[in-house]
Amino acid sequence: MNDLEKRAAEALGALLRSIPVIHVEKLGLTPAESRVDILAELNFNGNRRFLACEVKPVGQPRHVRAALLELQKAVQGFDPPAMPIFIAPYLSREAQALCREFDVGYLDFLGNARITFDSVFIERQVDTRPPALQRNLKSIFKPKSAQVLRALLRDPGRAWRVADLSQTSGVSLGHVSNVRSELVDREWAEVTDEGLRLSQPDALLDAWRDAYEAPASERMSFYTTLHGQSLDSAARGALGVVQGGSNAVFASFSAAHWLAPYGRMSTHYFYADSIGLTALRDALELSPAASGANVVVMVLKDHGLFHDIVEPAPGVACTSLVQTYLDLSTAGERGAEAAEHLRQELLSWRK
Structure with missing residues (x-):
């Protein structure tokens, strides 16, 4: 912790000294019996100000919340009042939001920071993660x-x-x-x-x-002469044949067509294992297609996805609402629109 606190003090000092109107009079680690880890004494426009800092090695929201409560208590004995600052190697946006909720400043080693007092307002947001x-x-x-x-x-x-x-x-x-x-x-x-x-x-x-990263699979492209209701009927028949073992399901845009329709796509998508692939080949009369494919089958390496399927109509096995949403969200602009539509229709939870 001592090395971590030293690094935190260096980061805080570098930030404060980059602001010309702030004069850092003292900044250092506090004695072991102190209720805070770092104390900074500043001179701003002739006024003395203190920053009392708590340093933690973990910036997960649950740990941050507990530390913020302790920090708020620790600064009550300072005269003039001290501004509480929470410092960790990394603070997620959720952790930063917690600090703002508790009216506590923050700093992490990647450069995220928010320190406010008097007419000073320092705020910096970076997108990188460790x-x-x-x-x-x-x-x-x-x-x-x-x-x-x-x-x-x-x-x-x-x-x-x-x-x-x-x-x-x-x-x-x-x-x-x-x-x-x-x-x-x-x-x-x-x-x-x-x-x-x-x-x-x-x-x-x-x-x-x-x-999100799509499930590991072998993506196979095919062409079928079937279309419209004849394709839907044949596909439902294939899924019905293997549904007891959950070997093939509608996926992506094809699942969304049954769950929350948002325009029709010319390509049909399925997740399957080897048994499901055979059933789909036979039922849809699929032929390999190097170009012009209108059926895509993702043959899964891990079959856990089949533990959570939905059946919006008899014989129609689809990926779950969440899985369908995730797949759509990475399927380009049209997919993002369809994902948002599905979320608004079926994945809106009470606050």
């Missing part, structure tokens, strides 16, 4: 974790016991517990007496959309 944090964020959306998230988002108001969530999602107890911890740390979920419940499903879905 590589390790970026990897950690993406890990919560990997296939096994995604199975847990899809189960939670299917009914955000439900409280889940870990064992029930494990059984429903088809994921081990240990992995569910890891996902649970990540969600709680980011304040996307809360633990109640009844179990784990999503507290901010929209924030979770936004973050998933922004970090």
Whole structure:
């Protein structure tokens, strides 16, 4: 922590000294018994001002909230009053919003900052994330974790016991517990007496959309002479043949056509495993197409996505609302429009 606090003091000093009207009289680490980690004494327009800083190694919203409460108490004994400042290696936008909510300034080592007092207003926002944090964020959306998230988002108001969530999602107890911890740390979920419940499903879905990577698959392009109702009927027949094992489903724009129509696309999309691919080949009379394809089948390497399908009409197996939304959100401008339409129609949750 001492090295971290020294780095925090250096970052704070560099920021303050870049403002010509601020004169830094003293800035350093406080004694071990102090309730704050760094104290800066400033001279601004002839007036003495203090910045009292708390330094933490983790900037997850849950940890930030607890630290902000302690920091607010710690600054009450200063005369003249001290401005509380929270410092961490990285503060997400959610953590920054918490600091603003508590009226606490903040600074991180990437350059995000907000410090205000008297007529001074310092605010800086950067878009980069630490590589390790970026990897950690993406890990919560990997296939096994995604199975847990899809189960939670299917009914955000439900409280889940870990064992029930494990059984429903088809994921081990240990992995569910890891996902649970990540969600709680980011304040996307809360633990109640009844179990784990999503507290901010929209924030979770936004973050998933922004970090989304399509499921690992082999993308195969085909051409069929079928179209319109004849193609829909043949596809439903193929899905019906294999639906007991969930081997093929409508995906992307094709799933959205059944869930929340937003214009018709000339290309039809499916997720399938090897058995589902064979069924689709036979039913739709598919022929390989190097160009001019009107059927795309993504043959999945991981079949967890089949744990969460919906049936908007008899024999119509589609990717879940969340999965369809995510796939559309990365499908270009038209896909983003269709994704937003689906979200407004079917993924609007009570605040």
